Amino acid sequence: MKKVVIAWMIFLPVIFVLSYLIAETYPTFVMPGFARIYHNGDNTITFDEPVISVTCADSSVKIVPYASLFSDLQNMSPTAVMKNEFTSSHLVRTAVDTNATSIYQRMKRVRYDMQMWASNAMHSVYGRATDNKATHPETREWLRKRLAVLLPQSTPLLVAVRWNTSTYELRDTSLVFVKNVRTDSVFIPIQTGGTE
Amino acid sequence: MKLFGTTWIDNAINSYNFSEQRLGMFRIIFGLNLLITGTIPNIFYLASFPDSFFTPPIGPTIFFNGFPSLPFMWVLYTCTFIACVLMVLGVYTRATSLAYALLSLLGFSFMFSLGKISHNTGFYFLPMVLAFSDWGAAYSWDAHHRNVATNRLRSNTAVFIYALTLGWMFFTAGVPKLIGGWLSFSTQAGYGYFVNYHYVENVRYFLSPVLIKVTWPVFWEIGDWFTTAFELAFLWAAFRSTRIVVLCAIATLFHFFVLNTLNIPSGAFLFCYLLFADWNALAAKSSVLQKFFRSVDLFFRTQWVLLLAAPLVALLMVINYNYGGVVDVVLNGIFHTPDSTRAYAFIVELVGFIVALWFLFRKVRSLV
Numbered sequence: 255m256k257k258v259v260i261a262w263m264i265f266l267p268v269i270f271v272l273s274y275l276i277a278e279t280y281p282t283f284v285m286p287g288f289a290r291i292y293h294n295g296d297n298t299i300t301f302d303e304p305v306i307s308v309t310c311a312d313s314s315v316k317i318v319p320y321a322s323l324f325s326d327l328q329n330m331s332p333t334a335v336m337k338n339e340f341t342s343s344h345l346v347r348t349a350v351d352t353n354a355t356s357i358y359q360r361m362k363r364v365r366y367d368m369q370m371w372a373s374n375a376m377h378s379v380y381g382r383a384t385d386n387k388a389t390h391p392e393t394r395e396w397l398r399k400r401l402a403v404l405l406p407q408s409t410p411l412l413v414a415v416r417w418n419t420s421t422y423e424l425r426d427t428s429l430v431f432v433k434n435v436r437t438d439s440v441f442i443p444i445q446t447g448g449t450e
Numbered sequence: 451m452k453l454f455g456t457t458w459i460d461n462a463i464n465s466y467n468f469s470e471q472r473l474g475m476f477r478i479i480f481g482l483n484l485l486i487t488g489t490i491p492n493i494f495y496l497a498s499f500p501d502s503f504f505t506p507p508i509g510p511t512i513f514f515n516g517f518p519s520l521p522f523m524w525v526l527y528t529c530t531f532i533a534c535v536l537m538v539l540g541v542y543t544r545a546t547s548l549a550y551a552l553l554s555l556l557g558f559s560f561m562f563s564l565g566k567i568s569h570n571t572g573f574y575f576l577p578m579v580l581a582f583s584d585w586g587a588a589y590s591w592d593a594h595h596r597n598v599a600t601n602r603l604r605s606n607t608a609v610f611i612y613a614l615t616l617g618w619m620f621f622t623a624g625v626p627k628l629i630g631g632w633l634s635f636s637t638q639a640g641y642g643y644f645v646n647y648h649y650v651e652n653v654r655y656f657l658s659p660v661l662i663k664v665t666w667p668v669f670w671e672i673g674d675w676f677t678t679a680f681e682l683a684f685l686w687a688a689f690r691s692t693r694i695v696v697l698c699a700i701a702t703l704f705h706f707f708v709l710n711t712l713n714i715p716s717g718a719f720l721f722c723y724l725l726f727a728d729w730n731a732l733a734a735k736s737s738v739l740q741k742f743f744r745s746v747d748l749f750f751r752t753q754w755v756l757l758l759a760a761p762l763v764a765l766l767m768v769i770n771y772n773y774g775g776v777v778d779v780v781l782n783g784i785f786h787t788p789d790s791t792r793a794y795a796f797i798v799e800l801v802g803f804i805v806a807l808w809f810l811f812r813k814v815r816s817l818v
Contacts, residue, residue: 255463255603255604255607256459256460256463258607258611259459259463259607259610259611259614260459262611262614262615263614266614266615266618270618270622272508276508277507277508278507278508278567279507279508279509280506280507280508280509280510280511280558280559280562280567281509281555281571281574281575282507282567282569282571283571283615283618283619283622284569284619284622284623285569285619285620285622285623285681286569286623287622287623287624287625287626287627287630288623288626288627288639288643289626289627289629289630289631289632290630291630291631291632291637291639291642292639292642292643292645292646293637293638293639293641293642293645294637295634295636295637299642299645299646301646301650303650326495326498326499327495327564328492328495328561329561329568330561330562330564330566330568331566331651333650333651334564334565334566335503335564335565335566337565338503338505338564338565338566339502339503339564339565387502387503387505390500390502391502392500392501392502393500393502393503395500396499396500396502396503422649424645424665429645429649
């Protein structure tokens with residue numbers, strides 16, 4: 255019995271390193287650290303925001319709340335799926351996070367490199383799309399069907415997903431916009447002829 | 451203390467000397483919660499997403515190239531239900547616990563193949579490990595109809611392995627906070643998450659609208675330090691059952707605070723902590739619990755258990771498939787709550803909060 259316990263004591267740190275450096279496993283034996291600091295220390299808060307705008311055939315541009323795209327989703331944050339599916343590279347968000355200088359953020363840089371390696375390996379072994387998923391034909395078809403429900407009176411031609419890292423000031427328990435920095439953009443033609 | 455002479459491991463294992471009655475009572479409470487809350491993975495909604503979304507984590511679903519077909523989902527869903535009901539009833543408990551654990555693991559793996567996993571390890575890992583304990587040797591069909599050999603050392607080891615895993619998981623949450631800046635006085639990390647959830651994710655239930663008005667940095671900084679400290683301490687606590695029960699009580703207070711700020715429901719996790727509650731002592735003090743477990747045991751003496759299993763599976767499957775769970779039927783259908791998952795979590799966590807406070811108060815009073 256003790257050998258089983260000792261083996262488990264060795265296994266847990268190994269899986270932690272693997273989860274940290276490459277990708278979380280499932281089953282997982284690690285809990286989220288929530289280590290990212292949104293609060294800047296000067297009464298401002300910074301976080302990522304995706305904005306989805308749809309250009310229609312009549313030249314109008316409509317903003318679609320991203321959560322409405324995922325009304326079928328259960329037990330998962332729509333933001334998490336957005337980050338996975340609608341970035342120019344599914345690792346872009348991780349790369350942005352590595353700009354800071356703390357030990358934790360420097361370690362994230364190592365993680366990012368390892369993830370890039372793992373992503374390429376997955377692609378070569380399974381032939382599975384790990385990048386440019388947003389413009390994949392199946393994704394475009396899914397978007398077309400979702401927008402037909404969400405914008406029934408319109409004919410969508412192009413969907414633009416723009417990722418902003420936005421900063422807001424906390425003032426009297428409300429947020430006042432300060433600035434945003436565009437970190438990524440994806441353009442997805444829905445119908446033939448859709449252009450930016 | 452001998453490092454690999456392993457006296458300390460022996461001591462840790464022996465501290466989890468839980469009787470089969472205690473484990474049997476826990477098995478029923480834990481399993482019933484799984485069945486009535488719709489915790490059994492329901493993956494039918496994945497059929498609405500294209501395979502280009504399929505991003506499996508490193509695990510069983512990595513060998514698939516897309517989401518499963520509808521017939522596969524039905525087979526998985528049905529088999530998981532059957533295994534869970536049989537586990538609760540204590541029918542071939544070891545086999546059915548393992549079957550439930552592996553099937554639900556597969557279901558959850560598909561569910562989290564959209565690029566983000568959840569950290570619900572207790573839902574499948576706990577029955578996977580406790581399958582090797584004596585949790586099927588009392589308050590079960592097995593106890594009355596099969597000759598089940600018990601093994602206290604193996605049982606204690608199984609419970610310790612779960613406690614160690616729980617302690618380790620909390621520890622891994624604490625380490626990034628320790629080195630990631632949570633202890634810096636210049637930022638209030640927990641408050642940053644709260645603002646993000648409140649304004650960006652737009653979740654504003656329970657005390658969230660009140661607590662968002664608390665802008666006093668000291669309040670939130672204490673929260674940051676408290677969270678980091680108790681998460682790191684969990685690993686140390688796992689080596690004694692008397693310590694981990696205290697940390698589970700503190701974690702219960704923490705979860706209630708998280709529910710009222712970030713609105714993240716953790717009610718189901720509280721049922722995993724109940725493994726460390728002394729059910730024998732609780733039943734001795736509560737006549738309601740005593741009657742409940744006595745009736746359950748009388749029922750398990752009959753063969754009605756097996757006759758009941760099939761309609762119970764069918765009924766629960768219909769309810770869970772159509773409404774999410776029995777709890778959702780009650781809270782949505784009768785009380786018209788807008789979010790039954792969070793409403794149920796609030797009820798469970800409020801009760802947990804009161805019990806944990808009472809327990810910690812008694813613990814502190816006994817020390818003074």
